[in-house]
Amino acid sequence: MLVNPNSVSTMSLDWGSIKWFVTPSLIPGAGSTFGEVVVNPGQGHARHNHPAAEEILYVVSGEAEQTVGDGDPFPIREGDTVHIPMGVDHSTYNTTWRPLRLIVTYTPGGEEKALEGAPGFRCHAPGETPEWSRG
Template identity: 55%
Template sequence: MKNIDKNTIPTHSFDWGLIKWFVSPDRIDGANVTFGEVVLLPSKGHDRHNHPDSEEILYVLSGEGVQTIGDGDPFPVKAGDVIYIPTAVFHSTYNTGWDAMRLLAFYNPGGAEKGLTGLPDFRELPAGQIQSFTRS
């Protein structure tokens, strides 16, 4: 596989944002990692959770937010920051800005993304379908 076209990949939708998994063991034969883009909506975030079998790296592409790792105090994150989360350590990420916060997420080994599909607000949008948002 030479190039991965993100327009051919389903979008995972949640109350707090969107994810496209570009690389995962389920999607690409021989892949041992998971890599994708996360969009956190303004004033939303991914609640405290962990990945029992995977470490995670987050790279903030745009926006600003607050990150927790383990029992440590929340700390600010912004575009250009890299966050390392060890295997099984609880963590959360929240967007504190007025615009969408975009991150790249990497799981090693891959597979931790499967846990997100069991969340009550999970929806999968077919490739090419655009998520709409309404103001409450």
């Protein structure tokens, strides 16, 4: 099945935006979640975990500071992959002036639903462009 980015909704949060291309709720029979995340410059998300799924981050472009578990924060940049085991706390913070673009997967899929309860969550219809105000 082909999924065009213009055919799916965009989630926006205080820190950036997400397009989920494959999820169990969008694609009948899908067992994982796959999407693109954009973290705005100087923004990031608080430490959290996914109790029922592992997560993989692939850095398409940009740089950030990443945490996984109780370890020290470490830099991630274009081409890096981060594996986050099921139930392990983690955070991502864009420390630069450029957007951070990530490909994100959850296995099994479905963890993306938890974002709907996050601060600043908004769902934009396919084709609608989210806007952010400068602080």
